[in-house]
Amino acid sequence: MPLSSFTPSSTPGTIHHYAPRLVAFEDSSVLTRGIPNTLIWIGGLSDGLFTVKYTSTLAQALPPDWSLVRPLLSSSYNGWGTSSLKRDVKELGKLVDYLRGMRKGAVIVLMGHSTGCQDCIEYATGEGASERPPIDGIILQAPVSDREAMIHMMPDQYRPTTELAQRWLDDGKGEDVLPNSATKAFFDSTPVTARRWLSLASPNRDGDDDFFSSDLSTESLRKTFGALKRSTPLLVLFGGQDQYVPDSIDKAGLVARWTATVKAAEGAVDEVNGGVVRGASHNLDGDAQEVVEDLIQRVKRYLRRLDDEDFRGAREPGRVGMLHEFTPGEYDTAVPRDVLTLQAIHTYVSSRGTNSWYWGKGHESALHNWFNDICVESSAK
Numbered sequence: 001m002p003l004s005s006f007t008p009s010s011t012p013g014t015i016h017h018y019a020p021r022l023v024a025f026e027d028s029s030v031l032t033r034g035i036p037n038t039l040i041w042i043g044g045l046s047d048g049l050f051t052v053k054y055t056s057t058l059a060q061a062l063p064p065d066w067s068l069v070r071p072l073l074s075s076s077y078n079g080w081g082t083s084s085l086k087r088d089v090k091e092l093g094k095l096v097d098y099l100r101g102m103r104k105g106a107v108i109v110l111m112g113h114s115t116g117c118q119d120c121i122e123y124a125t126g127e128g129a130s131e132r133p134p135i136d137g138i139i140l141q142a143p144v145s146d147r148e149a150m151i152h153m154m155p156d157q158y159r160p161t162t163e164l165a166q167r168w169l170d171d172g173k174g175e176d177v178l179p180n181s182a183t184k185a186f187f188d189s190t191p192v193t194a195r196r197w198l199s200l201a202s203p204n205r206d207g208d209d210d211f212f213s214s215d216l217s218t219e220s221l222r223k224t225f226g227a228l229k230r231s232t233p234l235l236v237l238f239g240g241q242d243q244y245v246p247d248s249i250d251k252a253g254l255v256a257r258w259t260a261t262v263k264a265a266e267g268a269v270d271e272v273n274g275g276v277v278r279g280a281s282h283n284l285d286g287d288a289q290e291v292v293e294d295l296i297q298r299v300k301r302y303l304r305r306l307d308d309e310d311f312r313g314a315r316e317p318g319r320v321g322m323l324h325e326f327t328p329g330e331y332d333t334a335v336p337r338d339v340l341t342l343q344a345i346h347t348y349v350s351s352r353g354t355n356s357w358y359w360g361k362g363h364e365s366a367l368h369n370w371f372n373d374i375c376v377e378s379s380a381k
Contacts, residue, residue: 011025011027011028011050011056012027012028013025013026013027013028014026014028016069016095016098018094018095018098018099019091019094019095019098021074022071022072022073022074022091022094022095023071023072024040024069024070024071024072024095025049025069025070025071025072026067026068026069026070027056027059027060027067027068035103035104035105035106036065036066036067036103036106037065037066037067037106037107037108037109037303038066038067038068038069038099038103038106038107038108038109039058039062039066039067039068039069039109039111039139039299039303040069040070040071040092040095040096040099040108040109040110040111041055041058041068041069041070041111041112041113041116042071042073042088042092042110042111042112042113042116042119042120043070043076043113043114043115043116044112044113044114044115044116044117044142044283045080045114045115045187045190046077046078046080046190047076047077047113047114047116048072048076048077049070049072049076052113052283052284052285053283053284053285054283054284054285054292054295054296055068055070057292057296058296058299061296061300062299062300062303063300063303063304066303069095069099071091071092071095073088073091073092074087074088074091075087075088078189078190078191080115080190080196081177081187081190081191081192081193081196082175082177082191082192082193082196083196084195084196084199084208085118085119085122085126085199085208085209086122086126086127086208088119088122089119089122089123089126089132092110092119092123093123093132093133096108096132096133096134096135097133100133107136107137107306108135108136109135109136109137109138109139109303109306110123110124110135110137110138110139111138111139111141111299112138112139112140112141112143113141113142113283114141114142114143114144114282114283115146115209116141117140117141117142117143117211117212118143118209118211118212120138120139120140121138121140121211121224121225123135124138124227124228124229124232125223125224125227125228129227134231134232135232136231136232136306137232137233137234137235137302137303137306138228138232138233138234138235139234139235139237139299139302140234140235140236140237141237141295142237142238142239142242142244142282142283143211143212143236143238144212144242144244144245144282145210145212145213145214145245146200146201146202146207146209146210147200147201147202147203147205147207147210147213148213148214148245148246148249149244149245150186150200150201151246152244152245152246153185153186153244154185154186156185157182157185157186158201160182161178161182161183161197161201162197162198162201162203164178164182164194165178165194165195165197165198165201166194166198166203168194169194169195169198173194174193174194174195174198175193175194175195176193176194177191177192177193178192178193178194178197183197205217205220211224212254214249214250214254218261221257221258221261222261222265225258225261225262225265225267226261226262226264226265226267227265228262228265228267228268229267230266230267230268230312231268231312232267232268233267233268233269233270233302233305233306233311233312234262234267234268234269234270234274235269235270235273235274235298235299235302236255236258236259236269236274236275237274237275237277237280237295237298237299238251238254238255238275238276238277239276239277239280239281239282239284240276240277240278240279240280241279241280241281241287242280242281242282243281243282244282251276252275252276255274255275255276259271259274268311268312270302270305270311272301272305273298273299273301273302273305274298274302277291277294277295277298278291278294279291279294280294280295
């Protein structure tokens with residue numbers, strides 16, 4: 001971020017120390033009901049806390065039962081040059097596990113920006129994905145190809161630096177940091193290992209970070225987009241004016257190809273709110289307010305759609321929408337604002353001999369402190 005655009009500020013919130021040397025920041029928000037569903041925002045190369053401005057606006061604009069959490073990973077700021085997607089998702093897995101432990105029944109969605117999008121795909125489809133704590137959705141904001149961006153932004157340096165990195169890797173020096181003179185044209189002063197350079201530059205179209213290039217084969221896409229489960233719906237938000245995407249790339253066509261790959265594998269993708277965001281740059285810094293608002297509204301509408309069974313498909317046994325089941329006898333305990341299945345609600349209502357039970361704003365019930373703005377009818381038989 002240019003120094004000229006920086007304005008000192010303070011933001012109230014909570015620091016979660018979820019693992020040794022790992023923290024995440026959660027913006028303060030007024031929750032009107034329930035345990036907060038959580039949107040985990042993951043930045044790109046060189047990002048850290050508050051480096052992308054629209055995230056603070058997003059945090060305040062989320063629905064009242066949603067909260068934004070921004071992790072500070074080992075790869076944040078300049079750490080990415082010696083890190084990897086695998087390390088990122090290992091750390092993200094610890095965060096998801098931590099949040100699931102403290103927010104029983106909450107919906108958790110990953111939202112990636114730039115290389116954070118690769119983290120999202122790696123988390124959901126990469127090696128060991130089935131063993132990671134589950135997530136309920138993925139948002140890709142500015143999913144761009146590093147290879148195509150590097151060739152676009154530094155055509156004269158891409159080839160010689162890539163050849164140097166390959167020689168180092170072949171000589172067993174993959175974890176050594178390349179000379180700054182070979183990388184500074186695109187990555188400024190960030191230390192970058194030969195291995196990470198090749199992962200991003202992907203000269204053979206097989207780099208660990210190469211998920212979004214326009215020339216990837218259908219088979220490659222099947223291993224990523226085609227491996228997304230229906231229970232993890234996808235939203236793609238591609239910037240119409242993303243400066244890291246060559247003009248020759250058909251943005252809408254690329255998104256359509258990813259979408260078709262997801263659907264062909266019977267995955268779920270939000271075509272209503274996803275697509276190319278008109279006027280949006282890579283991180284929306286300096287974009288018109290209506291562009292930022294457009295992106296935020298798309299995110300909010302997607303989050304609301306996660307409770308649509310037709311959109312998300314079959315859910316876990318014992319779940320209806322975002323509702324979870326209590327065991328018998330728990331209804332009157334001080335379980336902090338958790339949620340119930342319709343079956344459990346029916347049992348609760350039946351046990352009290354009433355034919356119909358409503359609750360919501362202005363209604364008194366034993367469940368009122370758990371639910372606001374919800375109306376559920378259950379007919380006892």
